[in-house]
């Protein structure tokens with residue numbers, strides 16, 4: 102569907118995927134209109150959190166590792182538009198045994214892509230990173246000094262919304278889409294109204310299977326908990342401008358990650374095991390068991406783990422696909438994209454550019470879907 106004239110594109114969903122695509126559509130001379138069931142940005146969206154990890158270690162998923170490298174340049178283009186740079190480069194510490202397929206695959210990716218890394222013996226690990234347990238590094242540890250960090254997610258989506266509003270892009274809040282007509286690029290709204298464009302992008306995050314029920318076997322909403330914490334005073338300096346942490350040991354059930362206390366955000370601890378249950382419209386208070394599960398993982402990785410003060414537990418929803426790959430489906434004049442499984446934010450700026458190219462007809466939807474699926478990797482991205 103290559104188009105030489107300006108298209109009016111209805112974008113359903115004002116998270117990072119919808120907003121970044123609207124920016125790229127605008128740059129290409131099209132007329133995006135963004136609709137969201139809530140405010141734009143919405144605090145219930147997966148994209149609205151203090152920070153999100155960006156890293157190249159991808160467990161042997163070479164397609165996503167390459168995509169992550171490309172994503173850094175796309176973020177710089179987006180930050181140039183916003184006039185502020187919302188990325189803190191921190192490097193990454195990865196803990197886990199070489200026998201773990203994710204660790205082995207990540208090391209192979211780094212070597213193949215020429216991204217430098219350094220192996221760390223336990224004594225050196227805790228000398229440089231005193232907030233980690235030496236025991237956690239005994240199975241293996243490496244340091245990736247570049248191409249890893251924290252994207253300040255809420256500032257990015259707030260900045261994008263402002264950027265688009267200032268350029269006259271309609272951001273229509275409180276418009277819940279309840280019906281789709283892909284052939285006519287038309288949506289039906291909960292308030293009884295409707296909107297029609299020349300093309301339709303569905304970027305509805307964890308709510309997407311509700312709009313497209315035939316995808317509900319491939320995309321499951323998953324309730325996830327993260328903990329914002331304050332480290333004990335002696336370890337606070339190690340978290341301030343500290344590294345992104347990933348601890349993987351599938352044999353022992355460890356899939357732990359942490360983001361440092363950067364950009365004004367507190368440190369954040371998370372668990373990359375999917376619950377694959379819940380409804381994004383459910384009540385979102387964290388349960389004791391959810392908090393305890395992350396605390397238990399933290400004890401494997403962090404020194405003085407029980408001395409951390411819990412500032413705020415936070416519940417968030419995303420969709421997961423069985424192999425953690427992103428999904429794109431085209432039908433008539435509609436394109437639906439689910440870039441999630443807990444690892445989509447890092448690609449946001451790049452996704453926006455590629456999705457806009459597909460909506461303009463410069464990239465086939467088949468090529469987009471294959472690229473989004475990570476093209477040449479194995480299953481299991483294993484982390485945010």
Ligand SMILES: Cc1cc2nc3c(=O)[nH]c(=O)nc-3n(C[C@H](O)[C@H](O)[C@H](O)COP(=O)(O)OP(=O)(O)OC[C@H]3O[C@@H](n4cnc5c(N)ncnc54)[C@H](O)[C@@H]3O)c2cc1C
Pocket residue numbers: 113114115116117118119136137138139142143145146147148149152153154155276277278279304305306307308309312325326327371417418419439440441442443444445446447448485
């Ligand atoms: C706990 C957690 C940790 C994560 N960590 C990382 C990380 O470290 N690194 C990383 O790269 N990724 C991470 N992710 C994943 C990342 O946040 C998501 O991949 C990304 O934000 C998805 O963006 P989106 O725009 O597709 O969806 P969302 O941001 O959820 O936006 C969807 C929007 O669509 C709107 N909407 C839905 N249905 C309708 C409807 N019917 N009508 C109108 N509007 C509708 C919603 O209100 C919402 O605003 C994490 C996610 C979570 C939950």
